[in-house]
Amino acid sequence: MERTKRMTAFLGEAAQFIPKERIHTDELRRLAWGTDAGFYRMIPQIVIHSANEQEISKLLIIANRLELPVTFRAAGTSLSGQAISDSILIVAGKHWERYAISPDHMQITLQPGIVGERVNELLRPFGRKFAPDPASVKSAMVGGIVMNNASGMNCGTHANSDKVLLSARIILADGTPLNTGNAESRRVFASQKPEFIRRIEELRDEIRGDKTLSERIRYKYSIKNVTGLNLLPFVAYDDPFDIIAHSMVGSEGTLAFLSEVTMRTVCDEPCKASAMLYFSNIREACRAVVCMKKLVNERGEWIVKGAELLDAKSLSSVNDPTGEGLTAVLTETMGTTPEELNGYIAVITEALQP
Ligand SMILES: Cc1cc2nc3c(=O)[nH]c(=O)nc-3n(C[C@H](O)[C@H](O)[C@H](O)COP(=O)(O)OP(=O)(O)OC[C@H]3O[C@@H](n4cnc5c(N)ncnc54)[C@H](O)[C@@H]3O)c2cc1C
Structure with a gap:
């Protein structure tokens, strides 16, 4: 099927479970939502404001079947074209703002649409703060900060998203959910996708078997490095679920949708x-x-x-x-x-x- 027809088919299926106010196909809103802070220009064919995991899962299953690329967007402050698309743009901002702070204030669980500065406001009364500190923290959202591994002057590499991430709740391109912080979710995932876990373990062992490569990876991530996918988890963690969770950091939305993240807070x-x-x-x-x-x-x-x-x-x-x-x-x-x-x-x- 040619692309225009697949796009029309996608739209028809999406409209069955997403209210029409949250689907944009008009030129003006496609242009507006399709613009990020970088200098590249692409105009999405369809913009969808997602509201929950079920929607994301269904949208990814349909897009996967119709072989249509999907890009996620949080606040759209990316500078290198990470949040633009000429296909389907799924926005996860406004409806994704729930959070929970642990009783000792040492951890915070966040949905991806919360602005970084808001996280700091939530933690300030407890003398804690959100570790990643990009200069755009007043606009950038958790989903974009984690997925870009954004960092500023104070968090360097010792307190970036990778270092403070404890677990992630994600949805893979085939619609499968996984909460790496939940034992039952890990068990179900491992039984549904044993091959996936085995490949992660194989990659881990292959990388670790090569001492020169392992040392090079450790060195590369001891300095600021957000080029390409994050390889550090393969040498830093044994558990395949930790490797999956930490691989999300800096993946720019290419590996999965991030629907929730639990992070360590730091002293303010x-x-x-x-x-x-x-x-x-x-x-x-x-x-x-x-x-x-x-x-x-x-x-x-x-x-x-x-x-x-x-x-x-x-x-x-x-x-x-x-x-x-x-x-x-x-x-x-x-x-x-x-x-x-x-x-x-x-x-x-x-x-x-x-
Ligand atoms: C004035 C200014 C200052 C900046 N300063 C810094 C700085 O100091 N340090 C720095 O590192 N960057 C900086 N940036 C770049 C940018 O602001 C950051 O990278 C920021 O973290 C992006 O967040 P966002 O919410 O805008 O994400 P977006 O731009 O919307 O998205 C970023 C990436 O994350 C993906 N994504 C978003 N949400 C999800 C999700 N739920 N699931 C999966 N993938 C998702 C997107 O597909 C995209 O690849 C700056 C930008 C500006 C305009």
Whole structure:
């Protein structure tokens, strides 16, 4: 069947269980919803606002049968075309905003349509926060943050989505659901798809059998790296369900739909200070970063929580008036009390003395 006919068939079947207000085929809304923050342009043929897992499962089964590509969208702030499509665009925002915080506030379970900053608002009264911190956190949603493995200045690679993810509830392209945090769901999945689990285990063992490859993977993910699918789970986890859950991070919606994720929360220190430090050249700036990375408190935690380098070109692009040819390092430190914070500032100042 030619593509237009398959698209019409998809629309006919989808309209049987999705209310028409949530299906857009008109030019204006296809253009609007089909636009993300990147500079690529594709216009979806159909835009569907999904509301629950059953809908997603059915839509994926139909699209799979008709061999039509599907792209998911959360807030659409992606910069590299992750949230655009010339086929079917499924939006998971507004109807996906439920959450649950564990009694000790150390974990949070989130649906994908919650904006990152809202997660921080929910956790703030408990002195906790959402670990991933992209600069777009006021707009980006959990689904997009996890699936892009988005991170900002403070979470680096030690507290990105992969590091704080505990389990994921997903729907595969053939409509199969899996909640990796639920023993019964894992049992059912393993009995329905033994081959799938066996292949994951085989891949894990093959990768681990190659020491050079395993070390290379560990190194690649010790620095910021969101290129391609996440390979770290194959060396970091034994359990195939943990491997599946963590493989979702950074997969840009290509492996499954994420309908819920449970993550560790991190401490949100109430006292914070930041400073823009200027150096005569990039070498000096890098020496300072290495020096600051060595500063730890009595609990063994880094004192400097973030260091972002701005080279001379970046500074001149924002007309920084400080001086010609300088390199800057934007740094941040945090403490639980003003005294602790002042102590950290003193330690950093002392360490950076020429
Ligand atoms: C001003 C600005 C600043 C930014 N700063 C940063 C930054 O500091 N760090 C950074 O890493 N990025 C940054 N970004 C890029 C972008 O904001 C992030 O990657 C963000 O996490 C994307 O989230 P989103 O909700 O917009 O997701 P979308 O763009 O809607 O989607 C992102 C990806 O996730 C997939 N997806 C979404 N929901 C689901 C789901 N439920 N199931 C399966 N797949 C899904 C989509 O298909 C897509 O591949 C910035 C963007 C802007 C515009």
